[in-house]
Amino acid sequence: MPATSLPSSGENPDDGTGIPSGATKICDARGMAEIHRMFRAGFGEGPALIGGVPDTDADQADIVGDFLAMLSTGLHAHHEGEDTLLWGRLETRAPSCAVHVTRMKEQHAQMLVHLEELDASLPAWRASGRATDAASVATALAGINAALAVHLPDEEAHIVPVMETVITPREVDELSEHGRKATPKGKMFVQLGTILAAQPDGGEDWQHEHLPAPVRLLWRLVGKSKYERYRATLVK
Numbered sequence: 001m002p003a004t005s006l007p008s009s010g011e012n013p014d015d016g017t018g019i020p021s022g023a024t025k026i027c028d029a030r031g032m033a034e035i036h037r038m039f040r041a042g043f044g045e046g047p048a049l050i051g052g053v054p055d056t057d058a059d060q061a062d063i064v065g066d067f068l069a070m071l072s073t074g075l076h077a078h079h080e081g082e083d084t085l086l087w088g089r090l091e092t093r094a095p096s097c098a099v100h101v102t103r104m105k106e107q108h109a110q111m112l113v114h115l116e117e118l119d120a121s122l123p124a125w126r127a128s129g130r131a132t133d134a135a136s137v138a139t140a141l142a143g144i145n146a147a148l149a150v151h152l153p154d155e156e157a158h159i160v161p162v163m164e165t166v167i168t169p170r171e172v173d174e175l176s177e178h179g180r181k182a183t184p185k186g187k188m189f190v191q192l193g194t195i196l197a198a199q200p201d202g203g204e205d206w207q208h209e210h211l212p213a214p215v216r217l218l219w220r221l222v223g224k225s226k227y228e229r230y231r232a233t234l235v236k
Contacts, residue, residue, distance in 0.1 A: 019094065023165035027172050032160050034206060035078065035179065036152045037198035038191075042071045043148060046141045050134050052236050058129035063233055065126035068141070070187050071194075072115055072122075075144075077182030079108050081175045086167070090159070093166035100158040107151040114143035192219065193227030 049064045087105065091098045117140035125133035163172070183191050196203025207216050 019097075019162050019165055025164045027164055027167050027169045029160045029163040029167065029172060031172070031176060031210070032163070033156050034199065035195070036156065038195045039071065039075055039078075039148060040152065041198040042067070042194055043075075043141065043144050046071075046145070047138060049234065050138050050141070053129060053134065055131045056129045058127060060236060061129035061134070062126040065122045065137070067190075067234055068118065068137070069122055070184055070191060072118055073182055073184055074179065074191065075111070076115060077179050079111065081178035083108065085171070085175055085178065086159075086163070089167060089171065090162060094162050097159075097162045100154075100162070104151075104155060104159060107147065107154070111144065111147045111151060114140055114147055118144060189219070189223040189226045190230050192223060193230070 046068055049067070053060045053064055082104070087101045090101050118137065121133070121136035121140050125137050196206060199206045207219070211219070
């Protein structure tokens with residue numbers, strides 16, 4: 001069923017949420033919150049992972065740094081997808097959502113500062129393992145976590161409900177595909193395991209909703225054990 005058409009004047013009567021009055025849900029955008037859980041959990045455990053690396057242990061710093069780099073790549077891609085594929089559509093189709101979109105753009109810009117700080121500080125620490133280099137990584141990570149604590153619930157409360165009334169299933173898939181393409185080479189099972197572990201039930205429902213049967217089988221036969229071995233090296 002198509003979304004409710006906007007009045008020709010461009011005015012969009014609603015209750016202040018940005019959702020057109022009488023709008024019908026036309027897509028399922030729960031995936032936004034599901035991916036957000038990965039970023040909350042992954043970056044959230046970052047301080048403890050950094051703190052668990054002994055001074056000058058470059059090998060362990062490289063493992064932890066690689067994990068944080070994977071998360072950074074994923075969050076960059078997640079936000080780039082929204083910047084290029086989502087905001088313009090929301091502004092056009094739900095004009096009164098523009099105030100929320102403007103705030104999202106500002107939050108993305110603030111997040112980008114912290115992500116770039118993380119990206120810039122990781123190489124030195126991964127190479128040296130020194131506590132002095134770890135301090136710069138930890139500072140950037142603190143900024144990311146503070147920004148996520150503001151941005152993610154705001155987006156889930158004010159953007160996702162509007163998406164579900166004006167964004168098509170194909171367009172939701174396009175956003176998801178943009179994120180998947182950014183998965184670093186060789187990190188498919190690590191990233192998948194990180195997503196699954198962040199879900200409330202450990203990812204059982206998520207697998208059945210998002211993964212075809214052959215991929216679920218591959219995860220059970222190969223991916224899960226690879227992820228568990230990886231976690232054993234990551235968490236000391």
